[in-house]
Amino acid sequence: MRLLGVELTRLRSRLAIVLLLSIGLASTALFAWAAFGSAQPMTDAQLAEAETQWELARQDWEETGDEQVASCEEAEAAESEAAGEELDFGCDELAPQREWFFWQPPPFDEFVGAALSSGQMILCLVALMVGVTFVAAEFASGSIGTWLTFEPRRIPVFVSKIGATALAGLLFGLVWTALFMAANAAGYALAGSEVTIAATQVHTVARAAVLAMAVAVAGAGLAFVVRHTAAALGIAIGYLIGVDMILLGAVVPGGQRWTLVNNITAWITGRPVSYYEDSCTVEAGGTVCDWVERTVSMSQGGVVTLAMVLVVTVVALLTFRHRDV
Amino acid sequence: MTDGDWAIVTKDLRKSYRGRAAVDGLDLRVPAHGVHGFLGPNGSGKTTTIRMLLGLVRADSGRMRIFGTSVPRALPEVINRVGAIVESPKFFPTFTARRNLDLLARAIGAPRTAVEDVLDRTGLRDRANEPYRGYSLGMKQRLAIAATLLKSPDLLIFDEPTNGLDPAGIHEIRGTMRRLADEGHAVLVSSHILAEVEQVADTVSIIGRGRLLASGSVAEVVGDRSGAVRVGIADPDGAAQVLGTAGLVVRRDGEALVVEGERDPARVTYLLAQQGRYVNSLSQVGAGLESVFLELTSGHELGAPPHVAPEGGERS
Ligand SMILES: Nc1ncnc2c1ncn2[C@@H]1O[C@H](COP(=O)(O)OP(=O)(O)OP(=O)(O)O)[C@@H](O)[C@H]1O
Ligand SMILES: [Mg+2]
Numbered sequence: 001m002r003l004l005g006v007e008l009t010r011l012r013s014r015l016a017i018v019l020l021l022s023i024g025l026a027s028t029a030l031f032a033w034a035a036f037g038s039a040q041p042m043t044d045a046q047l048a049e050a051e052t053q054w055e056l057a058r059q060d061w062e063e064t065g066d067e068q069v070a071s072c073e074e075a076e077a078a079e080s081e082a083a084g085e086e087l088d089f090g091c092d093e094l095a096p097q098r099e100w101f102f103w104q105p106p107p108f109d110e111f112v113g114a115a116l117s118s119g120q121m122i123l124c125l126v127a128l129m130v131g132v133t134f135v136a137a138e139f140a141s142g143s144i145g146t147w148l149t150f151e152p153r154r155i156p157v158f159v160s161k162i163g164a165t166a167l168a169g170l171l172f173g174l175v176w177t178a179l180f181m182a183a184n185a186a187g188y189a190l191a192g193s194e195v196t197i198a199a200t201q202v203h204t205v206a207r208a209a210v211l212a213m214a215v216a217v218a219g220a221g222l223a224f225v226v227r228h229t230a231a232a233l234g235i236a237i238g239y240l241i242g243v244d245m246i247l248l249g250a251v252v253p254g255g256q257r258w259t260l261v262n263n264i265t266a267w268i269t270g271r272p273v274s275y276y277e278d279s280c281t282v283e284a285g286g287t288v289c290d291w292v293e294r295t296v297s298m299s300q301g302g303v304v305t306l307a308m309v310l311v312v313t314v315v316a317l318l319t320f321r322h323r324d325v
Numbered sequence: 326m327t328d329g330d331w332a333i334v335t336k337d338l339r340k341s342y343r344g345r346a347a348v349d350g351l352d353l354r355v356p357a358h359g360v361h362g363f364l365g366p367n368g369s370g371k372t373t374t375i376r377m378l379l380g381l382v383r384a385d386s387g388r389m390r391i392f393g394t395s396v397p398r399a400l401p402e403v404i405n406r407v408g409a410i411v412e413s414p415k416f417f418p419t420f421t422a423r424r425n426l427d428l429l430a431r432a433i434g435a436p437r438t439a440v441e442d443v444l445d446r447t448g449l450r451d452r453a454n455e456p457y458r459g460y461s462l463g464m465k466q467r468l469a470i471a472a473t474l475l476k477s478p479d480l481l482i483f484d485e486p487t488n489g490l491d492p493a494g495i496h497e498i499r500g501t502m503r504r505l506a507d508e509g510h511a512v513l514v515s516s517h518i519l520a521e522v523e524q525v526a527d528t529v530s531i532i533g534r535g536r537l538l539a540s541g542s543v544a545e546v547v548g549d550r551s552g553a554v555r556v557g558i559a560d561p562d563g564a565a566q567v568l569g570t571a572g573l574v575v576r577r578d579g580e581a582l583v584v585e586g587e588r589d590p591a592r593v594t595y596l597l598a599q600q601g602r603y604v605n606s607l608s609q610v611g612a613g614l615e616s617v618f619l620e621l622t623s624g625h626e627l628g629a630p631p632h633v634a635p636e637g638g639e640r641s
Contacts, residue, residue: 006428009428010428138417149408150432152379324376324381
């Protein structure tokens with residue numbers, strides 16, 4: 001407990017870390033701007049223009065609608081016969097609808113979810129860098145050696161540093177996501193669109209905080225293993241590109257299910273993330289391939305992310321416990 | 326004496342890096358009082374030994390005790406009695422001296438006043454709020470000493486503490502070590518510079534290639550080997566053979582010969598004259614720690630071939 005307190009003081013005293021966290025928090029303001037842009041209702045000129053277009057389309061439909069439906073059904077029947085099965089060309093949905101011409105900002109809840117799946121990059125990056133630099137800088141300066149001559153028990157030293165990192169990550173995640181929500185709400189409100197606060201958003205804040213904590217801990221763990229800020233960040237980015245994007249994303253069949261990006265996104269947005277998979281079956285006439293939609297659920301996202309962080313942490317502990325300093 | 330009467334005891338301590346022995350069966354004994362010089366050429370394993378004692382590096386084999394406590398197993402029990410500076414002071418560069426000390430003090434549960442106290446004792450108080458990064462080498466060294474004093478330790482370990490310091494700084498560190506020893510602490514000071522230790526050490530251990538070559542009080546270590554005689558002669562190789570046959574320990578030193586452990590120059594001239602060889606010059610070599618050190622560690626420098634004789638230098 002005493003060690004945890006000391007590590008928290010150490011963390012707070014680190015200018016680089018305070019700066020990183022501040023920049024991370026300040027960056028949420030940018031999202032207000034994006035939300036403001038997306039929440040803009042249509043201007044009077046746009047409304048008038050839309051009205052004209054809608055009117056034109058309706059008139060056109062009245063004149064040629066029957067013809068269009070007929071030729072559509074004809075094509076549908078011909079193709080169905082050729083393929084030997086019933087195809088649906090959606091011929092009964094050809095009539096123009098009013099809402100096609102009048103755009104509406106998405107509901108706040110939906111918009112924030114989508115914004116978060118891109119904003120989480122900043123959250124994760126800052127959390128990772130804080131974790132990495134907190135530990136790596138001590139190895140770089142050699143002050144970890146001095147520290148160990150005062151507290152030679154490696155496991156408590158490790159646990160206190162990881163614990164302080166986790167607390168910092170959690171707090172940062174909470175504040176960051178709350179500010180992020182507030183910034184988006186402000187953007188929406190300024191644009192004159194409706195802001196609805198729902199329980200799901202509170203849950204999102206909690207999940208984002210847990211995510212930031214996990215990422216910060218993983219960063220600290222990496223730094224315990226490689227002991228160098230640039231190297232640790234390099235490994236993290238290398239993993240994202242080499243394993244996540246290339247190997248799991250494109251090479252290994254079904255690998256997308258296990259990418260960090262998909263799992264983290266599912267976890268933080270609280271919605272299933274879908275990806276498409278080639279599913280081929282060999283039939284009499286040859287191989288038939290289909291795109292099948294698959295999803296990564298929120299709970300899977302949480303479990304996978306947690307598992308990865310655990311692995312990194314355990315490796316870090318084993319390394320630090322045994323290695324020469 | 327039991328192990329507990331010594332500040333440090335190591336037995337058959339070993340550590341190698343990638344198959345190369347850095348410490349090779351070292352038996353070290355550091356008394357619980359006074360300044361003990363830990364001497365050896367560059368790369369002889371001094372720092373490695375100190376790191377192993379402090380639990381920073383794992384030994385491959387061997388036993389170590391600090392004040393009778395087995396380390397690194399029970400190091401946490403004894404660590405508060407040991408203050409150490411390994412190689413160079415290492416603190417967090419962007420923190421002030423006070424912040425650095427404060428964190429260390431909290432690790433061992435020392436009171437806040439302890440920080441101010443050691444800052445006073447090392448004369449750093451006026452500049453304690455400056456970041457460590459901006460400190461001069463001398464100030465860094467003082468801060469490192471301040472840190473060791475936070476524990477009020479019974480044993481202080483200084484690894485090459487005067488590296489890079491100016492004469493005034495060296496004098497100051499030496500004074501500090503002497504004072505700490507006089508206050509009843511045990512001080513282990515490692516160095517590859519003899520003069521630095523000779524003036525302040527009560528006892529010494531000399532190591533080479535990770536092994537103990539000699540140890541004891543300065544007087545003992547020097548006394549054992551006093552009375553070398555340096556001989557200038559026309560045919561040194563032939564003369565060396567004559568003296569060697571007579572049972573003397575001889576080594577070549579350039580064009581001259583050095584006869585080790587021989588206190589009587591007359592015996593040397595007599596032996597040679599009997600064979601019709603006459604000396605050109607004859608001098609007694611000063612038996613300071615310096616010459617003992619050079620003699621013992623010759624062949625123990627980095628890259629020198631392996632050495633078998635544990636003590637006494639090469640026999641010819
Ligand atoms: N981390 C390491 N990795 C590989 N070899 C090492 C390591 N640390 C020490 N060594 C080797 O071990 C040997 C002993 O080194 P050590 O630093 O203990 O010597 P030293 O007596 O302190 O020398 P100096 O007077 O130069 O400080 C050297 O050959 C050195 O190269
Ligand atoms: Mg050294």
